[in-house]
Amino acid sequence: MSTPKDTGNNEARVGKDFIRTIIDSHMADNRYEGRVHTRFPPEPNGYLHIGHAKSICLNFGLAQEYDGQCNLRFDDTNPSKEEQEYVDSIQEDVRWLGYDWEDRRCFASNYFDQLYAFAEKLIHMGKAYVDDLSAEEIREYRGTLTQPGKPSPWRDRSPEENLDLFRRMRDGEFEDGSKVLRAKIDMASPNVLMRDPALYRIKRAHHHRTGDKWCIYPMYDFTHCLSDALEGITHSICTLEFENNRELYDWVLDTVGEFPQRPYQYEFARLNLTYTVLSKRKLIQLVEEGHVSGWDDPRLPTISGMRRRGYTPRSLRDFCERIGVAKSNSTVDFALLEHCVREDLNAHAPRLMGVLDPVKLVIENYSEDETDTFEMPLHPEDESMGTRSVPFTRELYIERADFMEEPPKKFFRLAPGREVRLRYAYYVTCTGVEKDENGNITEIRCTYDPKTRGGWSEDGRKVKGTLHWVSAAHAVPAKVRLYDKLFNVENPAGDKERDFKEHLNPDSLKEVQARLEPYLGTVEPGWLCQFERLGYFCSDSKDHAAGAPVFNRTATLRDTWAKIAKKK
Ligand code: ATP
């Protein structure tokens, strides 16, 4: 059966994106015998970021939806930049996102022998030749968008001579860069990529998997399509920058032949996100120059950074679904990502109490020896999460910002003479404050009403404010890292005048010494919760330990960037 030529890449029809529309039509005409086989093809030269998550969710998601398969393929043709550390982190991230490649972990380097044989085949066919021009000469000969290129003087070598030279390239006879194998296509093609592109170059570099076996390495455009075909991929999905490469993808597969059910390439718009950068080259700079603490710094848009920050796989998958797949580039507001995180955590994260900027609250009519214990729900709307015990004593900590000596009109929290509710505990009324010699408040005094146990009054009396609190004697001191956006401007990479790093936000990390309720001193690293009224927090996966808690702020409770409300 021959595969019909695909003109593909139609805009989405109603309800489905253009890729699903194309796959539906292939299912309908039984192309590939109803198979859908995709791949996610990272180059192991950096950590994955949220843009990659979009590609992962698309490729693995399609396989799930159409009962197909998705390969994890490492595109490891560039030996000097690739490292095992990256391979490991990529696998961890894909798995964490919730996807499984089963036994289909592939490496382009596994196909080096086959790729080499295909190159010899092209030489035999008169479709590839060894060129002695230098890289610079090749660039000059290539022409421009408005001018055709001119043929290399070596273009018409015989297949025998080419084969001999290519084998000697492989055997290490020639210097790095002194020769390349090129496809013989069309030096006047309007598509510059089709003007006899390089297929193989000489490069003496140790490869993380093939060691020193090879001193010639295949180029991306030759490797990618053939790897797809060898793996039985049906739909090879990539980002729009590769639109011009499609013609070459098709040329290589059609010229090599041998693949009756060959794959086709489809391009979608890459994800761009405000207030961050999504380019490995830029992310590497931030890490290597020490602007962040590492690849998993919670401020980075890397998957490992987001994981450490407390973003959940479910919220990232939800985000990728909402932004959808389209054919034109656009920039997504970071606020949408945070919105997805909040929506997930609002439903699933337990709620506890912690005080980030503590000031003492002393209850004058509460006995010094007494400790009361309140059994509080871990989530007010989800009983299945259970409860925890919270001790209550005469001396508590409350948030400094929850008290004002001279409150303005709309301030409903604590002030002299005013009564408020302590969450799930009692009503208290402020009787005065103590100050140090500089006039700073050192403690707030109050009385409590024993007839309000549980946080509601027997006589139906209402109060406007509810404060979170912790018992001073039982509070667990903790380091809390408050993260803000990494850059000050929406598009740091878009500034032509200044380096993107000049737009780094100097206040993107603030550390405070907080006091937390005792339960929070017992949780494992990587534990997610809400600190009531303050935001979502996650115990740090690296630095948190029992007895020395460290929490990261995952997100504030509301959108502080106030964009999403306007756009929706
Ligand atoms: P960078 O340009 O940042 O170096 P890359 O695209 O070269 O990244 P790869 O490892 O080659 O990184 O990417 C693996 C897959 O992820 C490719 O199919 C690529 O198209 C896709 N991808 C990379 N960045 C994005 C993005 N921002 N949005 C969607 N898909 C992306």
Ligand code: MG
């Ligand atoms: Mg790439």
